[in-house]
Amino acid sequence: MGATTNVERAVSALRRMIFSGELPPGSDHLETELADTLGMSRTPVREAALILQAQGLVELRPRRGIRIAPVSAADMAEIYDILTELESLAAARAAEAEYSKADLDTLASAIKDMDSALAADDLRAWAEADDRFHRELVRLGRNARLSMVVSVMRDQVRRARATTLYMRPKPTQSNEDHRKVYQAIANRDPTTAHDVHRAHRQAARDMLVALLDKHQFYGL
Amino acid sequence: MGATTNVERAVSALRRMIFSGELPPGSDHLETELADTLGMSRTPVREAALILQAQGLVELRPRRGIRIAPVSAADMAEIYDILTELESLAAARAAEAEYSKADLDTLASAIKDMDSALAADDLRAWAEADDRFHRELVRLGRNARLSMVVSVMRDQVRRARATTLYMRPKPTQSNEDHRKVYQAIANRDPTTAHDVHRAHRQAARDMLVALLDKHQFYGL
DNA sequence: TTACGCATTAATGTATACACAAATGGATAC
DNA sequence: GTATCCATTTGTGTATACATTAATGCGTAA
Numbered sequence: 300m301g302a303t304t305n306v307e308r309a310v311s312a313l314r315r316m317i318f319s320g321e322l323p324p325g326s327d328h329l330e331t332e333l334a335d336t337l338g339m340s341r342t343p344v345r346e347a348a349l350i351l352q353a354q355g356l357v358e359l360r361p362r363r364g365i366r367i368a369p370v371s372a373a374d375m376a377e378i379y380d381i382l383t384e385l386e387s388l389a390a391a392r393a394a395e396a397e398y399s400k401a402d403l404d405t406l407a408s409a410i411k412d413m414d415s416a417l418a419a420d421d422l423r424a425w426a427e428a429d430d431r432f433h434r435e436l437v438r439l440g441r442n443a444r445l446s447m448v449v450s451v452m453r454d455q456v457r458r459a460r461a462t463t464l465y466m467r468p469k470p471t472q473s474n475e476d477h478r479k480v481y482q483a484i485a486n487r488d489p490t491t492a493h494d495v496h497r498a499h500r501q502a503a504r505d506m507l508v509a510l511l512d513k514h515q516f517y518g519l
Numbered sequence: 520m521g522a523t524t525n526v527e528r529a530v531s532a533l534r535r536m537i538f539s540g541e542l543p544p545g546s547d548h549l550e551t552e553l554a555d556t557l558g559m560s561r562t563p564v565r566e567a568a569l570i571l572q573a574q575g576l577v578e579l580r581p582r583r584g585i586r587i588a589p590v591s592a593a594d595m596a597e598i599y600d601i602l603t604e605l606e607s608l609a610a611a612r613a614a615e616a617e618y619s620k621a622d623l624d625t626l627a628s629a630i631k632d633m634d635s636a637l638a639a640d641d642l643r644a645w646a647e648a649d650d651r652f653h654r655e656l657v658r659l660g661r662n663a664r665l666s667m668v669v670s671v672m673r674d675q676v677r678r679a680r681a682t683t684l685y686m687r688p689k690p691t692q693s694n695e696d697h698r699k700v701y702q703a704i705a706n707r708d709p710t711t712a713h714d715v716h717r718a719h720r721q722a723a724r725d726m727l728v729a730l731l732d733k734h735q736f737y738g739l
Numbered sequence: 740t741t742a743c744g745c746a747t748t749a750a751t752g753t754a755t756a757c758a759c760a761a762a763t764g765g766a767t768a769c
Numbered sequence: 770g771t772a773t774c775c776a777t778t779t780g781t782g783t784a785t786a787c788a789t790t791a792a793t794g795c796g797t798a799a
Contacts (some may be wrong), residue, residue, distance in 0.1 A: 388604050445597065
């Protein structure tokens with residue numbers, strides 16, 4: 300079917316199942332069980348589990364199964380703190396470098412899509428465009444390790460957002476912030492890019508942590 | 520012999536061999552080869568390799584063996600950028616929290632040890648105390664994920680430092696910086712803690728990258 | 740001599756078997 | 770009724786066998 304290995308297939312499948320909620324946070328799954336579900340032997344499942352454990356998506360607990368990592372409010376506070384610092388750095392670095400119009404256009408179009416989505420009240424589309432903006436921003440920061448760490452952290456945010464997206468206030472401020480960050484990068488102004496993005500993330504953090512705390516989503 | 524598994528033993532042994540230089544950066548090693556060396560089968564070696572890959576210490580290249588990750592000057596620039604941001608955040612968070620005298624004493628004794636080591640011209644001891652200071656600083660920041668990311672990054676720094684320790688200028692400024700950070704934490708002054716530590720790390724970054732660049736340590 | 744293709748070789752990816760150890764449940768003693 | 774100990778069960782950790790596939794080298798043709 301493809302040149303991909305069973306381990307890769309297992310990683311993709313498990314990720315999909317985790318993000319879709321098919322494997323709920325906090326639930327345990329035996330290796331044999333997952334192997335059966337995925338139609339392969341335990342070996343590639345074990346290896347996939349090790350990879351996902353390194354990404355913080357599961358915990359391997361001998362004899363109790365592979366546990367889908369829960370995401371508590373405290374976890375989200377940690378995660379946002381890291382995201383805030385690293386994305387702000389990426390924004391600053393992006394503003395230092397010289398970028399083609401094509402690169403900047405990707406950012407601009409993400410912003411545009413967020414505006415339309417907001418006007419149409421389509422939060423799902425807004426979240427997708429928001430992700431796209433942040434992913435592109437980090438890419439422009441040109442630090443492969445940073446991109447990797449950020450993407451692991453953002454995966455956790457995505458999981459939490461599935462729950463909170465429809466409870467949070469409309470993200471109008473968010474769009475404004477993004478536009479300012481974009482401008483700062485276009486203007487080659489690292490300090491502004493850094494500070495604006497940092498404030499943006501900190502606000503998001505406080506809002507989300509308060510939400511999670513209030514509703515006590517201890518399992519996600 | 521112990522309640523530990525072969526995978527854990529393999530991870531420890533390989534880490535030791537990597538840090539000691541017994542497995543040099545850029546070298547390739549077949550799974551069977553390492554399994555023989557470690558006196559176990561391929562299975563735990565493969566699992567250990569996956570774990571070490573997630574930590575950036577090796578790369579798994581199908582059919583070419585397990586490669587010990589090289590650390591180039593460009594890599595170190597990335598790594599220090601990340602360390603700078605995350606440790607500065609930890610310093611700020613540490614200064615926000617209330618700490619017992621015992622906690623602060625660990626920091627203080629690390630600083631003292633660095634002073635003595637410097638006076639005795641014992642760079643090895645200095646490096647050890649420096650590590651201890653930074654590790655404790657991050658611990659006081661109380662962010663488990665941040666600690667983990669930082670420790671992965673610092674592992675890489677340790678590898679590069681093995682080479683550069685005796686080429687760099689005497690770290691007198693370093694000790695002064697640490698003392699200021701310590702004071703800021705004791706004074707509950709997050710902003711100062713953050714900014715001083717940030718400047719400290721940036722200086723270290725520039726020095727190290729220049730050294731590595733100049734001597735073109737592409738393999739480490 | 741060089742380039743191309745094919746057979747060979749060898750290392751990985753995966754399945755499977757088994758030993759071991761931890762959790763479980765039941766029986767017994769108090 | 771409760772606690773403790775032991776047998777049982779069951780999942781994991783590891784070894785091993787095998788299938789798969791990419792690298793290697795050789796032979797052939799231009």
